[in-house]
Amino acid sequence: MTNENSITTLKQGLIVSCQAPVDSPLHQPKIIAAMAQAAVNNGAVGVRIDTPIHINAVREGVKVPIIGLWKQIIPKYDVYITPQFDHAAAVAQAGADIIAIDATTRHRPGGETVVDIITRIHQELGKPVIADVDTIESAKAAAAAGADIVATTLYGYTPKTNNDSPPCWELLTQMLEELKIPVICEGGISSPQMARHALNLGAYAVVVGTAITGIDLQVKNYQRVMQNGG
Structure with missing residues (x-):
């Protein structure tokens, strides 16, 4: 699949994030691969997968585009989604x-900048880049740095936005108005109606994770409300 086709295939579709907490029994390559296959069998146009071993397992069973990442916790740095080029290369x-x-505009480990890592991914790996951002400022900077797609993934998860809960329709609208590259809505989409609303606003595609594949978090939420009354 060419880079252009991998992006075009996502247009107006549902991308399912198939991930599980590290301490979950679901955090196994075969199980993540089964989740991905089930999503694709029912119409998902792409899947979002964390860690090389899970990506490899999913790749064996699906032909749709895989959005790959590698979450890495590095001391003294808040950036954790594919923080360095070596992680991108493994993905x-x-x-x-x-x-x-x-x-985001946060400091990256190893002295790399967003421009550095996007440039190296393009030149050395030949892969398009989805820039996970939190604000319109980081979205514009990512587009200027050469990102192929931007996504609202990190809204609500950074110091600048952690008092807010996704989805942020205002941020999505700003990004659509001010950027010339595809914008994906990710984060906080918990119903088909919300996903449709994102597309109606102009989102290129929609990513849904927890609401579809997040058994651990979903059960915790049910338990919390049922036991504590809210």
Whole structure:
């Protein structure tokens, strides 16, 4: 699949994030691969997968574009979604078609900048980049740095936005108005109606994770409300 096709295939579709907490029994390559296959069998146009081993397992069973990332906790740094080029290279080697990176304005480990990592992914790996952002400022900077797609993934998860809960329709609208590259809505989409609303606003595609595949978090939420009354 060419880079252009991998992006075009996502247009107006549902991308399912198939991930599980590290301490969950679901955090196994075969189970993540089964989740991905089930999503694709029912119409998902792409899947978002964390870690090379899971990407490799999913690649064996699906032909749709895989958005690959590698979450890495590095001491003294808040950036954790594919924080360094070496992580991007491992994701590409595992079979990802598109690489997702944290493209917020926070400091990155190893002295790399967003421009550095996007440039190297393009030149050395030949893969398009999805820039996960939190604000309109980081979205514009990521587009200027060469990102192929921007996504609202990190809204609500950074110091600048952690008092807010996704989805942020205002941020999505701003990004659509001010950027010339595809904008994906990710974060806080908990119903088909919300996903449709994102498309109606102009989102290129929609990513849904927890509401579809997040058994651990969903059960915790049910338990919390049922036991505590809210």
